[in-house]
Amino acid sequence: MPKKFTPEKTDNGSYISAGLNAKQFNQLFNKIEQAQKKNRRNAKRTLKPSTLTNPTSKALKALGEKAKGQRFTKDDLIKFDKARQRHKEKYDSRTAGVTYHFLVKNSREIDVKRANNRVDDGSGITSANLYAIKNNVALVNVKASSVSKHQHHRVKVRFEQWDELLQEPPNGDYNKAVQLACAGRISFDCDCGRHQYWYRYLATMGNYCLAPPKEFAFPKIKNPELSGVACKHVLKATTMLQSLAWQRILATQMKQQAKRVSYGSDNKAYFLNEQERKAAAKNRKTKVDQDAARREHDKYMRSQKAMQRKLDQQKRESERTKRQARKIRKQSNKIKELNDMLKMGFQNFHDGYKLQGKSKQEAITDFAKMMNVTPSKLERIVK
Ligand SMILES: [Zn+2]
Numbered sequence: 168m169p170k171k172f173t174p175e176k177t178d179n180g181s182y183i184s185a186g187l188n189a190k191q192f193n194q195l196f197n198k199i200e201q202a203q204k205k206n207r208r209n210a211k212r213t214l215k216p217s218t219l220t221n222p223t224s225k226a227l228k229a230l231g232e233k234a235k236g237q238r239f240t241k242d243d244l245i246k247f248d249k250a251r252q253r254h255k256e257k258y259d260s261r262t263a264g265v266t267y268h269f270l271v272k273n274s275r276e277i278d279v280k281r282a283n284n285r286v287d288d289g290s291g292i293t294s295a296n297l298y299a300i301k302n303n304v305a306l307v308n309v310k311a312s313s314v315s316k317h318q319h320h321r322v323k324v325r326f327e328q329w330d331e332l333l334q335e336p337p338n339g340d341y342n343k344a345v346q347l348a349c350a351g352r353i354s355f356d357c358d359c360g361r362h363q364y365w366y367r368y369l370a371t372m373g374n375y376c377l378a379p380p381k382e383f384a385f386p387k388i389k390n391p392e393l394s395g396v397a398c399k400h401v402l403k404a405t406t407m408l409q410s411l412a413w414q415r416i417l418a419t420q421m422k423q424q425a426k427r428v429s430y431g432s433d434n435k436a437y438f439l440n441e442q443e444r445k446a447a448a449k450n451r452k453t454k455v456d457q458d459a460a461r462r463e464h465d466k467y468m469r470s471q472k473a474m475q476r477k478l479d480q481q482k483r484e485s486e487r488t489k490r491q492a493r494k495i496r497k498q499s500n501k502i503k504e505l506n507d508m509l510k511m512g513f514q515n516f517h518d519g520y521k522l523q524g525k526s527k528q529e530a531i532t533d534f535a536k537m538m539n540v541t542p543s544k545l546e547r548i549v550k
Pocket of ligand 1: 320357358359360361362398399400401
């Protein structure tokens, strides 16, 4: 049995996280996460969803003051609710995660500056390290700024497209698959105050929150206009995740997971071995570049539009196939013709799904439904 690890505290009451090995570090931050959850449950004066939709005067009073001698009003809450709706729309809350470039593009300039250590008040940060991978979540240790009372923070990044890419890596290339996963839709969490009080609510509403913990209390004082996305730690960690130095390590794990996926994935974290730690430390992609992110995001939006046009066209073709199939089905002697048509129609349909990063299985299920045949029959036909 490994010796039980008991974390110690510094003089200012925060935990000592320097000098721990990766497993101890992770245990410590699990403990911090638990304690924060408990604190949030006991938090007073938070703006709950029920108050936002039904601001009784008693509930308004319970919120405390927005400034000295000023109480929150119904109008404030209407404004807040509008901001919340806008945010949900902007971040497409029906789909989990936010792409890396969108995250950087919409971040506050000050967070970017701090992530790049371009501030002179000591709030800048300098380094981060990938230390473990748990299923589709990367765990990153980020050194706190020199003015922080903490020594480190833990950033968790979940790759929302990981499972699809694991099943169908492009041309069987896991490096490429991981590269797409890192640039693609991600959800995240950080234990720092900035994330907790400014951004976790936004992440929860926008559906890019790595939960638990979720945050349903509107940041009525700190960030009522709901601007920004990520704290400096998340910016640093996600930027470094765009580097091959870390992606190679993730790719090895993706490959391992692909091998064992038929037995059910296990829930244990994989901690980097010494060789991997050394390789990870060579990551030089540390600068968050907002201009580049804007350009890349525009490019991405253009390609999304082009993809949508193609998908619309494919949809029309599928409809045509469907109509023809119905006609042929009436003439029972034309089974081969029907099968040929389904086969061709499926290829076209599957191409569209591939563009969206969806799996063949999903394409079979949906196309079969559309064409009114069983998935197993369709599978036999298109084999
Ligand atoms: Zn943070």
